[in-house]
Each structure stands twice: as structure tokens, then as C-alpha cells.
Amino acid sequence: MIALSREYPSVFGQPVIHAVDPAIFGYRYFTHCMACDFCGDSCCSYGVDIDVENVARIEALGDDFEAHVGVPRAQWFTKQRWTDPEFPGGAQARTRVKGGACVFLDRKQRGCKIHSYCIANGIDYHRLKPLVSILFPLTFEGGVLVASGELEDRSLVCADQGPNVYDGLRGELAWYFGEDFVAEVDAIRVSHAAGQAKA
Numbered sequence: 001m002i003a004l005s006r007e008y009p010s011v012f013g014q015p016v017i018h019a020v021d022p023a024i025f026g027y028r029y030f031t032h033c034m035a036c037d038f039c040g041d042s043c044c045s046y047g048v049d050i051d052v053e054n055v056a057r058i059e060a061l062g063d064d065f066e067a068h069v070g071v072p073r074a075q076w077f078t079k080q081r082w083t084d085p086e087f088p089g090g091a092q093a094r095t096r097v098k099g100g101a102c103v104f105l106d107r108k109q110r111g112c113k114i115h116s117y118c119i120a121n122g123i124d125y126h127r128l129k130p131l132v133s134i135l136f137p138l139t140f141e142g143g144v145l146v147a148s149g150e151l152e153d154r155s156l157v158c159a160d161q162g163p164n165v166y167d168g169l170r171g172e173l174a175w176y177f178g179e180d181f182v183a184e185v186d187a188i189r190v191s192h193a194a195g196q197a198k199a
């Protein structure tokens with residue numbers, strides 16, 4: 001792990017990143033998800049962890065969103081909540097799985113129905129789509145930015161294709177953690193690459 005010069009809280013207060021795993025500069029994935037013709041949206045098969053504040057924002061949406069999802073709102077999230085200080089609000093729920101995929105997966109047109117609702121209504125999708133979904137296949141563990149387990153064990157169907165995962169998600173990281181954050185991680189990548197070249 002490589003420590004950062006300071007802690008970088010997300011725009012939602014949590015998570016707070018203080019270090020990065022340099023492996024994120026090496027792992028690759030397809031990146032352009034809606035252009036992928038071979039994954040079958042498999043990464044949305046299991047549902048996703050979602051912070052309780054995001055659950056509240058989604059549950060506050062009206063009947064038009066419920067109609068867009070096509071699943072009754074009572075079936076969107078697990079009733080159980082898990083304490084997790086790394087998530088905004090200090091706790092998380094999980095989106096439910098129905099018929100072999102997340103309830104929010106668009107099975108006809110592909111993609112995420114939270115995302116498509118945001119686009120159709122002029123809403124910044126970062127406000128409603130789960131943070132874990134947007135950053136996938138990067139994630140955070142104990143304040144360290146790391147690759148998701150599916151990249152590490154190569155179980156992600158599009159692993160080893162496309163750009164490296166940091167480049168693929170750099171813009172999303174900048175949105176959550178700021179331009180100073182990605183500038184510092186950019187510099188870490190350069191020095192890490194130089195160190196590897198010398199070795």
C-alpha cells in the first residue's frame with residue numbers, strides 16, 4: 001500500500017481514502033460497459049451494497065421512478081442494515097436480487113435503471129446510483145483504494161481487457177474525492193512505474 005499525503009473524504013463524507021494499492025495501475029477491465037457484448041451484465045447478478053443515505057434518497061423518489069424500475073418499492077432493498085463506518089451514514093443495506101439479478105438491472109435494454117432514470121430526468125447519477133456500483137471494479141477497504149476481489153481472482157468476465165482500472169475510473173474518483181486526489185494518485189503512478197522500471 002502507498003500512503004497519501006493526507007486523508008481524502010468523499011463528497012458524502014465517507015469513505016475516507018488515505019492510501020492506494022498500486023495494483024490498481026496494473027489490473028485491466030473492459031471499461032465501456034454499455035459497449036460490451038459478452039458479459040451478460042454478470043456483474044449486476046448479485047445486487048450491491050448501498051449506504052443508508054443513498055437508500056433514503058432513492059426511497060424518496062416518486063411513483064414515476066417506481067414505474068421505471070417495474071418492481072414494487074418494498075422489494076428494492078434488504079430490510080437488514082449493517083453498521084459500516086466506511087459508508088455514508090455509517091451503515092449499509094443491499095439491493096435485492098430478483099430473477100437472478102439486481103432489481104434495478106434493465107433486462108431489456110441493459111444497464112442500470114437508476115442510471116437511466118437519472119439521465120432521463122437531468123439528475124447527476126452520482127446522487128442516486130450506488131457508490132459501490134459506480135466505482136466497481138475498484139473499491140475501498142479500511143481507507144485503502146483497492147481493486148475489487150473479482151479483478152484479483154480474475155472472476156470478472158471482462159478482466160484483462162481494455163484500459164487499466166485506475167484510468168477507467170479516474171473521472172469517477174475525481175468526482176467523489178476531488179481533483180487533488182487524482183493528481184496525487186497520478187504522481188504515485190508515475191513514481192511507481194519508475195521504481196518498477198529500475199527494478
Ligand code: SF4
Pocket residue numbers: 043044045047048095102103104105106111112113114130133
Ligand atoms: S444498482 Fe444498478 S449498477 Fe448496481 S448492481 Fe444494481 S443494476 Fe447493477
